[in-house]
Amino acid sequence: MGLSKGNDYIMISNVLYRFALFATPLLIMSSFADANHVLDRCDSEKHEVLSTPHECARPCIDGEKPKTCYYQFYLESYVTMGQACEYCLPNITNQLNATCQCVTADGVERAVLTVNRMIPGPSIQVCKGDYVVIDAVNLMSGQAMSIHWHGILQDGSQYYDGVPFVTQCPIADGNSFRYQWLAGNEGTHFWHAHHGSQRIDGLYGSIIVRTEKSFHRNMYDYDRPQDVIMLSDWFHVSASEHWPGTQVVNMGQNPDSLLIEGLGQYTDPATGNTTTTPLAVYKVKPGKRYRMRCIVATSMHCPYEFSIEGHRLLLIATDGVNIEPTWVDSIMSTGGERYDFVLFPKKNYSQKSYWIRLRTLDPCAGIQQFAVLQHKGGPDLPSSPRPVYNESFVTNGVVANAMNVNCSDNNRTELCVSDFRTTISYDNNIGDEPDFKHAVAFNFTAWLPADLYKPNSYGRFLMVAKDVPLSANLGQLSYVGPPSPVLSQFEDVPPDVFCNETHRPVPVGGVSMCTNMMNIPLGALCEFIVYDPSATTGLNHPMHLHGYHFHVVGMGLNPGKYPVLNNTVIHIYDKQNLLPRNFINPVLKDTVTIPSRGYVIIRFPANNPGFWLFHCHFDFHMITGMQMILHVGEQKDLPPVPPGFPKCSDYKPPIESVYEMKYL
Structure with missing residues (x-):
């Protein structure tokens, strides 16, 4: 049974459990559950023919007219293992028609946030060139929100990137907002909340943009909607209970559990009892080749390892961009990255099932979750026991995106991201002298209690352990959002809220808090050296850039005699040619993991x-300040603000006397 906060809860019978295992969640969820509410399935204002999610999740055909794909997202507060689970369990039919509103997660009852009462939320699966329209309806009482379309470049649709106070106002509860963008870049992407910690509580889902001429199409037989693998970490309480962080109960930010495609099981360390909620199941036929799309939708500070028992993985894309095929045994990653791979179930693997495993690595070691790869005719669960945490499927296997390895060591078996190569040449001038070159460090500043709790001061902090409050920053500037969206209301933003590394506000307790923004000329060739200035090995931070893919031309550990990296040391190493670069088809990414102290x-x-x-x-x-804005171009370079686009700002009118207010 699922673990609840009461003594008794819903019993999931073996029959239901086997049925749920058999019915693998299919990720072309219908957020368009009732198309009849759109008159003749047309936009009443423009008479645009709208296609349902079912119609848009199709094989892409050369010469086919693009579709306008319409989705409705209802965002609300919800609960796992709730009353809805007495009536149904999620299965293929439920996911397609959104008729089953039971959210099981790992079987532990908790409050969550959902889109259309699903975790993950509805999958957007379209063809390149389709126009995507999403009406986001905020039913979360007391919470504003926005949605970011991670990996969609938004070239020409900048106003729909979904970042509060950068590209739009947050969507207040009770309001709706229409996002619309062209599916212009193919690949595996995802959407997620971009306001506060809402993504952690369940607001995320996949985006798949297919093309009729996929570069690696001859390498696989199937590219099915259901072969999406979303990986996420999971708390058993709301994320707000971990931010800014507590001193006694639920200290720190380590996850309690993990989910694969929103499903999993949990073993209570106090009792040893394990929930019996469904695991995700991926069904394949031996001898066929399958394109699998793995999305690392995790939110915490942990690295993760993904692997499949008895199977190697042929990587063919990362972050939506094709790479030269590369065989690996496991994938390490942090939040925001995506990896497409081809799975080869061998003919002699018939009537068998295998474990799919996701596990945390240091500093969150000890947590793992499973799904099932079921070959045709195989059992509901593998015959082999679930591996214990320290047991690997392969000894000395090839690891993709390995953490904290020496990328210049030619004898290593691990693969750095910089080892991957794109399949075609992009930006042939990428090796030219950059027009804009910048080194930026991410770091934490420890608050002194006397500064943090000084009367009438309100600095943000993250309590990572007892009596350890930190402020996060980029370039020693801790980001605070402006009062209005800079994209649509730039003139309404007071100039003194902005800062950069040469224009800093007076720090409070060593922390400068401001809207960190860097101006970049349109068309400039940019180079950023992003580094970790920590003195000891610690975290591997994933850095994500909106609106772009970037070439990873170099990466590595501290290469020289200086124990700690800073801007001066980076400049010295660069002059000594200790920071090598590769300009021959370097991999394109939108999210990259920085080596610890590298x-x-x-x-x-x-x-x-x-x-x-x-x-x-x-x-x-991010919400504690580890972010900045890259302002590319000038206002004249931007598309016009959409008509009626929402506005927001501070409101501080002159103070009137009681007499003046009464007789205005």
Whole structure:
């Protein structure tokens, strides 16, 4: 049974459990559950023919007219293992028609946030060139929200990138907002809440943009809607109970559990009891080849390892961009990255099932979750026992995106992201001298209690352990959002809220809090050296850039004699050619994991005007200040603000006397 906060709860019978295992969740969820509410399935204002999610999740055909794909997202507060689970369990039919509103997660009852009462939420699966329209309806009482479409470049649709106070006002509860964008770049992407810690509580889902001429199409037989693997970490309480963090109960930000495609089981360490909620099941036929799309939708500060018992993985894409095929045994990753791989179930593997495993690594070691790869005719569960945490499927296997390895060591078996190569040449001038070159460090500043709790001061902090309050920053600037969206209301934002590394406000307790923004000329070739200045090995931060793919031209550990990296040391190493770069088809990413105490060098042409967020994809780090805005181009380079676009700002009118207010 699922563990609840009461003594008795819903009993899931073996019959129901086996049925739920058999019925693998199919990720072309219908958020368009009742198309009849749209008159003749047309937009009443433009008479645009709207296609349902079912119609849009189709094989892409050369020469086919693009569709306008319409989705409705209802965001609300909800609960796992709730009363709805007395009536049904999620299965293929339920997911397609959104008729079953039971959310099981790992079987532990808790309050969550959902879109259309599903975790993950509805999957957007379209063809390249389709126009995507999403009406987001906020039913979360007392919470504002926004949705970011992670991996969608938004070239021409900058106003729909979904970042509060950068590209739009937050959507207040009771209000709705229509997002619309062109599916212009193919690949595996995802959507998630971009306001506070809402993504952690369940607001995320997949985006798949297919094309009729996929580069690796001859390498697989199937690219099915259901072969999406969303990986997420999971608390057993709301994320707000971990931010800014407590001193006694639920200290720190380590996850309690993990989910694979929103499903899992949990063993209570106090009692040893394990929930019997369904696991995700992926059904395959031996001898066929399957394109699998793995999305790392995790939010915490942990690295993760993904692997499949008895199967190697042929990587063919990352972050939506094709790479030269590369065989690996496991994938390490942090939040925001995506990896597409081809799975080869061998003919002699018939009538068998295998474990799919996700596990945490240091500093969150000890947590793992499972799904099932079921070959045709195989049992509901593998015959082999679930591996214990320290047991690996393969000894000395090839690890993709390995953490904290020496990427210049030619004898290693691990693969750095910088080892991958794109399949075609992009941006042939990427090796030219950059027009804009910048080194930026991410870091934490420890608050002194006398500064943090000084009367009439209200600095943000993250309590990572007892009596350890930290402020997060990029370039020693801790980001605080402006009062109005800079994209649509730039003139309404007071100039003194902005800062950069040469224009800093007076720090409070060593922390400068402001809207950290860097201006970049449109068309400039940019190079960023992003590095970790920590003195001891610690975290691996995933850095995500909105609106762009960037080339990873170099990465590695501290290469020289200086024990700690800083801007001066980075400059010295660069002059000594200790930071090598590769300009031959370097991999394209939108999210990259920085080695602990190491660096990553990225390059990109600044050809997409706008205000684009660059931030750590660990949610608590981001909302504590580890982010900045890259302002590319000028106002004249931007598309016009959409008619009727919502506005927001501070409101501080002159103070009137009681007499003046009465007789106005």
